[in-house]
Amino acid sequence: MFPSIRWALPAGIGLLAIPCQTNAQDSQTLPSASQEVGVESDSSNPSQATIQDILRRLEKLEQSRSDDRDDFEFELEGIEEDLSRLEAKGAVTTQRSNVFNPGLTVFGNFLMRSDDQPVHLDGDPSAPRIDDQFNLREMEVDYRAAIDPWTDGVLIGTYESETPGDANSTIEEGYVVVKKLPILDSAPAGLKLKLGRFRPGFGRFNQIHLHDLPQPSYPEALGTFLGPEGYIRDGMEGQFFLPSPTESQTMEATLGLFDGGELPIAPLESASNLSVLGRVKWFDDLGQGKDLEVGLSGLQNGSDHRVYGLDATYKWKPYQGGEWKSFLIGGELFQADLSEAGLDSSPLGYYLWSQYQFDKNLYVGVRYDHSEDLADSSMRTDTYGAYVTFYTTEFFRMRLGLEHSTSDFSELDGRNTVLLETNFIFGSHPVEPYWVNR
Amino acid sequence: MQSRNSLRHSLLLAALLLGAGTALAGPHLPEGERTAEPAAVPVAPLKILTTLPVLADLAKQVGGEFVSVDSLALPNQDPHYVQPTPILMKKARDADLFVECGLQLELWGEKVVSGSGNPKIQIGQPGRVIASTGVQTLELPTVLSREWGDVHPYGNPHVWLDPLNAKILAGNIATALEELDGAHKQTYEDNLADFRHRIDVALYGAELVDEVGGRKLDRLAKGGRLSDYLEHRELTEMLGGWLAKAAPLAGRPIVTYHKTFIYLATRFGFTIPIEIEEKPGIPPSAKQRDRVLGVMREQGVRTILQAIYHDRTAGTYLAQKTGAHLLSLPIDVGESVGVPDYFAMMDNLITRLVESETRKD
Structure with a gap:
């Protein structure tokens, strides 16, 4: 040799x-x-x-x-x-001759729910009931690799199940990130261009996959305005840095174009009537493990459908000797501006949440969620939730949640739900979003 | 008609997106230009960004006046769990060189680099340095499974705690600097030689280095034959530096919290009979604490050693139960943790360990 x-x-x-x-x-x-x-x-x-x-x-x-x-x-x-x-x-x-294969990760999310009243899929009384059931609600397969010196590729396939055993496969995300163009020596303003199908950069939780959320489900407010699983669409998006006021701050902007429709605020728009998205994010490192992030988002589909979002998150996570303590508090506000028959002109929704980490494995959190119906903003739903999360490692997590809802919709009003979520990951796990604490 | 207008509006926005990005980019110097006219025009120092402060210190030692250095992690932060925030991405945006230890220690580093949008420091580019390249790693797993906790498939990544490895890390940084900035190649080579010599003197003592030479001493030390050689050549009395200072540690059992100190133990001759963590990254259960307690009593362990950022609860409990000393020491470099450079960090580790092992109480 x-x-x-x-x-x-x-x-x-x-x-x-x-x-x-x-x-x-x-x-x-x-x-x-x-x-x-x-x-x-x-x-x-x-x-x-x-x-x-x-x-x-x-x-x-x-x-x-x-x-x-x-x-x-x-x-x-x-x-x-x-x-x-x-x-x-x-x-x-x-x-180890398989080094060029993409990194592969499998995420599984299993949910047991118990309710004190009947719950139908999508709130439709004619649809199957989903209360008091176990359900492997999501299996996600994540492939990612560098394609060539200029681009990275990501493919995320998902098997989703809303009722036990009835799984549908979808491409949740499939995109390339262009880091550098062959014609330019470096990306202007740190531009990252994303092309394909992905979660557009609207707000905070919309960009997070189900298995990374700090609660067992997406907030009702987000579901009302962007869709039950968030807004996922085909299109292109560019993210770049803006000049920031001080060294400890960053300003980033996101601009995107997406196929129209498939959005609760614009249910009848065709795909060819493109949506336009813009977001500005301000991040301030406050020192000593504290930081604050504030974002302003806007999404327009056609001239009659707009939704605006304001989100903020404060994080405290000490370093030496307190590495397994943290505190998070945040919220997001949605305001629609609609001019379509059958939809209210300016429904509102928001959620507030907080989470405290007691030690390396144990987290406790709460969330308050308020949303107004898009068709009639006088029809409101409020949900109060409390959650305890226990990690054995970053690859396995169990979460117990209690939720109580009050609503102008009779099916939701007075509902109490116990949720037991199990999340497991195997393979080459990508680093979790920075604000989730691990 | 509305659809066409909307499409036109959208395409205009797309063009604006690219235009805005270009306008914000500011002036750009291609990499080649930096080396083209070194003497005539004052050139800004190369911007080096490292994951760990200890790598920043090594880069400073090698790069000298021709580099500006910054690091992402803080010296009191666990290098496994740094959060890739936008501030870190901004730091990486205009770096010429990104240095990481590698061996899957700083998985978060890739997120910082990809978030920065800086093509110069992507994997495979001359501006990306895996500093541990060429280091003979220890604890290379024979079976790769999460069942064993947070295993590192390429071996234990805390390589910088062996001064001989620090010389390799510094060498890899110097090679990258020479490639990026050929005009100052000789300076980088000289700085590297000087750093390696200072490590030799600190490790073996000046007299022995003069007599035998650093290179030969390194080979003997790596092969575990240094003591035999010195005995054979009747040079044992000439041994100085950290190795002489650490003589009381030879063969002593020292318990550590995490698998952080295997390189330090190997170089300075102490043993690690058990870790407090059940498996890497898995906090100790009560059962594991009892197991560690048993081993400590059986082997007469006098010192519990852990990195400054690790939780002290279990270590404090074990120290109280056994009378051992709990040492919570920095394994990275920084004024804030009292060890401003690599030499101070190593000196602190050796001094405190020897004090603990030789203290009569």
């Missing part, structure tokens, strides 16, 4: 001869050495002192040669050990 090194070994051994040559050279200088000790030199009849001197020097050289031989032996032993280590390492590398 390493022929050149193997050839070098005999050569190294050959080097052992070098001290002998050195000795010979040194011997030729002996007369002058004897002169240094003040002995008269006579080549035909050397004195006793000269002989003694020669013998002493010979002994010294013998010792020196012996030391050199020891050194070389030590060196050779080291080379042989290195060689065997390298051979072992080479064998391992050969076995």
Whole structure:
């Protein structure tokens, strides 16, 4: 495997001869050495002192040669050990020949719910009931890899189940991120261009997958305005940095274009009538493990459907000696501006949430959720939730939740629900969103 | 008609998006230009961003006046769990060189780099350095499974705690600097040689380094044959530096919280009979604490060693039960943790360990 090194070994051994040559050279200088000790030199009849001197020097050289031989032996032993280590390492590398395969992660989310009144799918009394059931509600397969020097690729396929055993497969996300264009030496303003199908950068929770949420479900307010699983659409989006006021702050902007429709605020729009999205995000590092993020989002589909969002999150997470404590508080407000028959002109929705981390594995959180119906903003629903989350590791989590709803819709009003969520991950897990704490 | 207008509006926005990005980009110097006219025009220092402060210190030692250095993690932060915030991404945005330890220690680093949008520091680019390249890692797992906790598939990543590895890390940084900034190649080589010599002197003592040479000493130390060699050559008395100072640690059992100190133990001769963590990244259960307690009593452990950022609850409990000393020490570099550079950090570790092991109480 390493022929050149193997050839070098005999050569190294050959080097052992070098001290002998050195000795010979040194011997030729002996007369002058004897002169240094003040002995008269006579080549035909050397004195006793000269002989003694020669013998002493010979002994010294013998010792020196012996030391050199020891050194070389030590060196050779080291080379042989290195060689065997390298051979072992080479064998391992050969076995890892699948390095170009994409990183693969599987996420599973299993939910048990118990309700004190009947719950129908999508609130439709004619649809199947989903109360008091176990349900493997999501299995997500995440592939990601660099495509070439300019682009990264992500594909996330999901098996979703709203009723037990009835799973539908969808492409939740499939996109490329263009990090750099071949025509430009560097991306302007740190521009990252995303093309494909993905979760557009509207607000906070919309960009988070179900398994990364700090609660067992998306807030009702988000579902009302962007869809029950959030807004996922085909399109393109660019994210770039804006000049920021200070070193400890960042300003980022997001602009996007997406297929129209498939949005609760614009149910009848066609895909070809594109949606336009804009977002500005301000992040302030307050020091000592505290930071604040505020975002302003807007989404327009056609001239009659707009939704605006304002989100804020404060995080505290100390470093030394308190690495397993943290506190989060945040919220998001949605305001629609609609001009379509059958829809209210300006329904509102918002949620507030907080979470405290007691130790490495234990989190406690609450959420309050308010939403107005898009068709009639006088029809309101409020949900209060409390949650306890326990992680064995970042790959396995159990969460117990209690939710209580009051609503102008009779099916939702007075409902109490117990939720037990289990989340498991296997494979090359990507780093979780930075604000989730792990 | 409305649809067409909307499409036109949308395309206009898309063009604006790209235009705005270009306008905000500011002036840009291609990488090649930095090396083209080194002497005539004062060139801004290369911006080096490292994941860990200890790597920033090594980069500073090698880069000297021709680099500006910053790091993402703080010295009192667990390097496994740094949160890739927008501030860190902004820091990475205009870095010329991004240095990480590698070995899957800083998984969050990739998120910072991709969020920065800086193409110079993406994987495979000259501006990306995996500093641990070429280090012979320890604890390379034979079976890769999450069943074993947070295993690192390429071996234990806390490599910088062996001074011989620090020389390799610094060498990899120097190689990248030479590639990016060829005009100052000689300076980087000289700085690297100087750093390596200072490590040699700190580790073996100046007298021994002069007598035998750092390179040979390194080879002997790596092969575990240094003591034999020094005995054979009757040079043992000449050994100085950290190795001489750490002589009382030889063969002593020291309990650690996490698998952080295997490189330190290997170089300075102490053993780690058990970790407080049940498995890497898994906090100790009561049963595990009892197990550790048993081992400590059985082997007469006098020191519990853990990184400054790890939870001290279990260590404090074990120290109280056994009378051992709990040492919670920085394993990274920074004024805020009292060890301003690599030498101070290593010196602190050795000094405190020896004090703990030799203290009579």
